[in-house]
Amino acid sequence: MAAVSVAEAQEKLDELIDRVARGETVEIVRDGEPVATLRAPERKPEPARRKEPVDLERLKAIRDQMPVQTESAGEFMRKVRDGERY
Template sequence: MSTVNLADAKAHLSELIGRVAEGDTVRITRRGKPIAQLSSVKKTLQPIDLGALKRITDPMPAQKQSAGDFMREMRDGDRY
């Protein structure tokens, strides 16, 4: 955990946010006493509903060409 005084926190907030995003915790002090703490927000992952995904993708027609061939055709056909 890093400790930063309030004046430095105001001057370097973007840098502190970057450090917090990387997992560091930053404690902000005023006159040597802690007044605030910056920490990252824990992201919650939601499980994928495989049944719903299957219901959406089943009616879709299969591609007639590979993705690589499709991208190559798009790239070669649209020269700028």
């Protein structure tokens, strides 16, 4: 672990952040006593992906129950833009 003074940390913060991003830990000291430690955050594991296949027939059944959109996307967006949303 590298140790740097507060003054040096202020001057070279960008460089210290780059070092930490590469996996180093940097200790900041004042009058020889540690006052802060810079280290990269712990990475959270990615969530597990869904292993079962998507049931397409069930999705189609849900879609078939939805009402048909009567206006075009352009008309809808014009209404939103022109203030109908308020």
